[in-house]
Amino acid sequence: MxxxxxxxxxxxxxxxxxxxxxxxxxxxxxxxxxxxxxxxxxxxxxxxxxxxxxxxxxxxxxxxxxxxxxxxxxxxxxxxxxxxxxxxxxxxxxxxxxxxxxANLRPVKAVSTLIQSSPLKEDIAKDVDMMIVRELTGGVYFGTPSLYNDEEAVDTMPYSRPEIERIVDKAFEIAMKRNKRITSVDKANVLATSRLWRQIVDEKKAQYPEVEVRHQLVDSVAMSIITSPKDFDVILTENMFGDILSDEASVITGSLGLLPSASIxxxxxxxxxxxxxxxxxxxxxxxxxxxxxxxxxxxxxxxxxxxxxxxxxxxxxxxxxxxxxxxxxxxxxxxxxxxxxxxxxxxxxxxx
Amino acid sequence: MxxxxxxxxxxxxxxxxxxxxxxxxxxxxxxxxxxxxxxxxxxxxxxxxxxxxxxxxxxxxxxxxxxxxxxxxxxxxxxxxxxxxxxxxxxxxxxxxxxxxxANLRPVKAVSTLIQSSPLKEDIAKDVDMMIVRELTGGVYFGTPSLYNDEEAVDTMPYSRPEIERIVDKAFEIAMKRNKRITSVDKANVLATSRLWRQIVDEKKAQYPEVEVRHQLVDSVAMSIITSPKDFDVILTENMFGDILSDEASVITGSLGLLPSASIxxxxxxxxxxxxxxxxxxxxxxxxxxxxxxxxxxxxxxxxxxxxxxxxxxxxxxxxxxxxxxxxxxxxxxxxxxxxxxxxxxxxxxxx
Ligand SMILES: [Mg+2]
Ligand SMILES: [Mg+2]
Structure with missing residues (x-):
């Protein structure tokens, strides 16, 4: 080629x-x-x-x-x-x-000969191999109105069906090239955007019967990334949650300087x-x-x-x-x- | 009494x-x-x-x-x-x-005889002693409009000056009872609410000259909680960031079952x-x-x-x-x- x-x-x-x-x-x-x-x-x-x-x-x-x-x-x-x-x-x-x-892709993969520099215990950090798929152009970082004066401020977190569908499709495509497991991150118990996110993930699942999908709340994922990072294959997340979780995950293997990324x-x-x-x-x-x-x-x-x-x-x-x-x-x-x-x-x- | x-x-x-x-x-x-x-x-x-x-x-x-x-x-x-x-x-x-x-207070304190159950290496987890002060009643979990239909969804993240002032005051009061260091969490490079938050923290600083204040972006804090948790004394944060960070921090000492909390x-x-x-x-x-x-x-x-x-x-x-x-x-x-x-x-x- x-x-x-x-x-x-x-x-x-x-x-x-x-x-x-x-x-x-x-x-x-x-x-x-x-x-x-x-x-x-x-x-x-x-x-x-x-x-x-x-x-x-x-x-x-x-x-x-x-x-x-x-x-x-x-x-x-x-x-x-x-x-x-x-x-x-x-x-x-x-x-x-x-x-x-x-679509921002951030893989985190442990390197066996560098695992001693992880802040986590070796048996927790070794063999970690996850891919964070983060929506990069929508959500609260870009929503309007976004305003700020001396007395009050407002940010807006919008998501449309097409914005969510295309990132969810990407995550399923990527999962099919990996271990076929997706953890979809949301805060569906309190956020409307998360409920639409969860609904669309559930709709798309039917097209990829081989992929195992789990929904997990963002605060719970923030814990699991530390306690059991090996459990993750693909983490699918909206923009702001992905901003936080991808940086959190980047330090767990002790190989921050080795991490690649893609925006596609x-x-x-x-x-x-x-x-x-x-x-x-x-x-x-x-x-x-x-x-x-x-x-x-x-x-x-x-x-x-x-x-x-x-x-x-x-x-x-x-x-x-x-x-x-x-x-x-x-x-x-x-x-x-x-x-x-x-x-x-x-x-x-x-x-x- | x-x-x-x-x-x-x-x-x-x-x-x-x-x-x-x-x-x-x-x-x-x-x-x-x-x-x-x-x-x-x-x-x-x-x-x-x-x-x-x-x-x-x-x-x-x-x-x-x-x-x-x-x-x-x-x-x-x-x-x-x-x-x-x-x-x-x-x-x-x-x-x-x-x-x-x-005001939600979530202390995280390492117990020396239990530190071996931490997912972090002992020398990183030992002597951790932080207090997360989280705003609990405002922000994107309660903002309106919050709407959701099949095609789109919106959440709204509002903060008013009085809402921010009272939690910032609490954090300074608490810091004065502790080690007099505050890490204020925000995403001021992209969020309007974070810019108002940072402004009010800077205003209040003058009333508490003994307290050392540092601003740190939420994704960076998510990393530091793992790599150098001992560096924190009081972490001051709005509602959603606090939801994520307090759960993340709760697992680092291996003593999740021992953690108290307050809502005041x-x-x-x-x-x-x-x-x-x-x-x-x-x-x-x-x-x-x-x-x-x-x-x-x-x-x-x-x-x-x-x-x-x-x-x-x-x-x-x-x-x-x-x-x-x-x-x-x-x-x-x-x-x-x-x-x-x-x-x-x-x-x-x-x-x-
Ligand atoms: Mg980030
Ligand atoms: Mg929580």
């Missing part, structure tokens, strides 16, 4: 980690007989500096012509005091909106990026950990290109490299590898 | 655990020269059975004539299929509303109750753990009666009894004590 990928390195360590991901994708292309065409464009602070716009037109045009976006990271203190329209993060927010990327739309087009930030203090020193960017590239293969075997090969190479005891400096003080040298170990496994 | 307490045992194990708390309060009264008058009334399922009303008029009248309410637990499968107005939990919801109990109003009147439920399957067998009810009674002394020394004496007796290695059957298989026998150990320490 031939696929076009717009690479948006962004700021800070974004360049070196996306470089590593591109090298890995090229190795996969060679091994499996694909062709990936990469178009590098500016976003975030780098785009503000060069074009006075965190999301330049050329970048949007390139993304429109592509099959997926691979993003590094955006932001940094340099742009934090700019007027809102010229802040680095605006590039990301506008990309999500422009391309209607309503119904047709499979998506943007893939590490959860970590730009880390400007270590940028350009060949010490950043590229694992999250490489795992984000693997998600791109799974969710945008439906190349499941190729994605699995990347994941196996990354986790295998950790199992072999090779780490970058964020994970070990004992003979850490540089960004490029660690990526080389992944490539060796991939080519073996 | 003389104080009147309405005791609402409720359902299931509610009777035996409030009985234990009353015995402990009587011992405190004797030791410190107070007089507590207890008036026992019905609530919840027991009140539905006897009076066809989960909150009978006599109960309300007794509470109105009292200085505080001590509650056991309400609910059980027997009443779950009743029409809404005759469900056991309605008794609790109507009590909160009737008495304007807007501005003048100090309050309702005190264990976080645990009615456990109908073990009711009446003298095996229930009364620690959460006894610790709830200690909170009553602190927050409604301002008897700080007496409250501390109860807490010391309860934690001392655990340190001595005495436990009820929920916490040990090795020679567990019965409800009454364990309470007797607490009394011995209190009277020593």
């Amino acid at each position: 031939e696929k076009r990928v717009t690479v948006l390195a962004g700021d800070g360590i974004g360049k070196e980690v996306t470089d590593a991901a591109v090298v890995v994708l090229e190795a996969v292309a060679k091994k499996y007989g694909h062709m990936f065409r990469f178009d590098h464009q500016l976003v975030g602070g780098a785009a503000v500096d060069a074009k006075n716009n965190p999301l330049p037109e050329e970048t949007v045009a390139s993304c429109e012509a592509s099959d997926a976006i691979l993003l590094g990271a955006v932001g940094g203190p340099k742009w934090d005091h700019n007027p809102p329209a010229l802040r680095a993060e605006q590039g990301l927010l506008r990309l999500r909106k422009q391309f209607d990327l309503f 739309r119904s047709d499979g087009f998506g943007m893939y990026e590490p959860v970590h930030g730009t880390a400007p203090e270590i940028a350009g020193q060949n010490i950043a950990n590229p694992a999250a960017a490489i795992l984000s590239a693997a998600m791109m293969l799974t969710y945008s290109f439906d190349m499941l075997e190729e994605a699995q090969a990347i994941e196996d190479a990354v986790y295998g490299t950790f199992e072999d005891g090779y780490f970058t400096g964020d994970l070990t003080k004992d003979q850490p590898l540089g960004t490029k040298e660690w990526t080389e170990k992944v490539l060796q496994r991939l080519q073996a | 003389e104080k009147r307490v309405t005791v609402l045992a409720g359902d299931g194990i509610g009777k035996e655990v409030t009985d234990a708390a009353v015995v402990v309060l009587e011992a405190v009264a004797k030791k410190y020269g107070h007089m507590f008058r207890f008036d026992h009334q019905l609530v919840g399922g027991a009140a539905v059975d006897a009076k066809n009303n989960p909150l009978p008029e006599e109960t309300v009248a007794s509470c109105e004539a009292s200085d505080a309410i001590l509650l056991g637990a309400v609910g059980g499968p027997k009443w779950d299929h009743n029409p809404p107005a005759l469900r056991a939990e309605q008794g609790l919801l109507r009590l909160r509303k009737q008495f304007d109990l807007f 109003r501005s003048d100090g009147f309050g309702m005190y109750e264990p976080v645990h439920g009615t456990a109908p399957e073990i009711a009446g067998q003298n095996i229930a753990n009364p620690a959460a009810a006894i610790l709830s009674a200690a909170m009553m002394l602190t927050y409604s009666f301002d008897m700080l020394e007496e409250a501390q004496a109860i807490e010391d007796a309860v934690y001392g009894t655990f340190e001595d290695g005495y436990f009820t059957g929920d916490l040990t298989k090795d020679q567990p004590l019965g409800t009454k026998e364990w309470t007797e150990k607490v009394l011995q320490r209190l009277q020593a």
Whole structure:
């Protein structure tokens, strides 16, 4: 297959980690007989500096012509005091909106050789392998009216049937590629939006008889993520609950710096990026950990290109490299590898 | 001092655990020269059975004539299929509303001899001692419009200045009785209600120069509760965030069954109750753990009666009894004590 990928390195360590991901994708292309065409464009602070716009037109045009976006990271203190329209993060927010990327996927997977850095006991954290599917463009963060004066404030939490249906469909599709279990999060005992959410999940269930569906209240899920995280396969949630739960879940395996993410739309087009930030203090020193960017590239293969075997090969190479005891400096003080040298170990496994 | 307490045992194990708390309060009264008058009334399922009303008029009248309410637990499968107005939990919801109990206090404190049952690593969970102060009567669970049809649903999240001011005042008062640090939770980067919340917290700060105040986004707090729970003293939060975070925090020390709670109003009147439920399957067998009810009674002394020394004496007796290695059957298989026998150990320490 031939696929076009717009690479948006962004700021800070974004360049070196996306470089590593591109090298890995090229190795996969060679091994499996694909062709990936990469178009590098500016976003975030780098785009503000060069074009006075965190999301330049050329970048949007390139993304429109592509099959997926691979993003590094955006932001940094340099742009934090700019007027809102010229802040680095605006590039990301506008990309999500422009391309209607309503489904945010956040996998959390334990790495056996890193489990000792989990705040949870090892027997609770080991073998955790969950996927949080979060609605990203609706709910209380975007509802109107949203108003605020000295005496009162109001936010509005709306959800329409089409908004819920498309994220629920995504969650079922994803569950079918995983262990076929969905925990749908809501607060149906008090929220009207949760009752519509629960109703639609129950309606969709009929189309996916193989998938086991459980409804669980958000406060109860917040407990279970700590006490029995292994019980989860796919967690399906609206925007605000997902904001809280995905961050809560991100710390339980002790591997926060390794987490990839995806933001996708119904047709499979998506943007893939590490959860970590730009880390400007270590940028350009060949010490950043590229694992999250490489795992984000693997998600791109799974969710945008439906190349499941190729994605699995990347994941196996990354986790295998950790199992072999090779780490970058964020994970070990004992003979850490540089960004490029660690990526080389992944490539060796991939080519073996 | 003389104080009147309405005791609402409720359902299931509610009777035996409030009985234990009353015995402990009587011992405190004797030791410190107070007089507590207890008036026992019905609530919840027991009140539905006897009076066809989960909150009978006599109960309300007794509470109105009292200085505080001590509650056991309400609910059980027997009443779950009743029409809404005759469900056991309605008794609790109507009590909160009737008495304007807007401030929910949920302490989470590690017990050194039980820390091995925490899902967190011991060095992270030990010495945790936080108090979650949650606004209980406003926000998205009660806002209008709240509507739901087949095509769309809306919830509304309103907060007024007086609603926020009174809970913020409570949090500062409580912080002054503790370690004088407040973490105020919000999502001020996206919610209008959070911006008003943050503004009012900043205004109130001036009145309490000794209290250190930090603003932290709700998703970040959800992470910190797991990674560094010791960093918290008082967590101040609106209703829904508090619903999620208080349940999340309740599991981190491994002592969920021991947690007390309070729901109070501005003048100090309050309702005190264990976080645990009615456990109908073990009711009446003298095996229930009364620690959460006894610790709830200690909170009553602190927050409604301002008897700080007496409250501390109860807490010391309860934690001392655990340190001595005495436990009820929920916490040990090795020679567990019965409800009454364990309470007797607490009394011995209190009277020593
Ligand atoms: Mg978040
Ligand atoms: Mg809750």
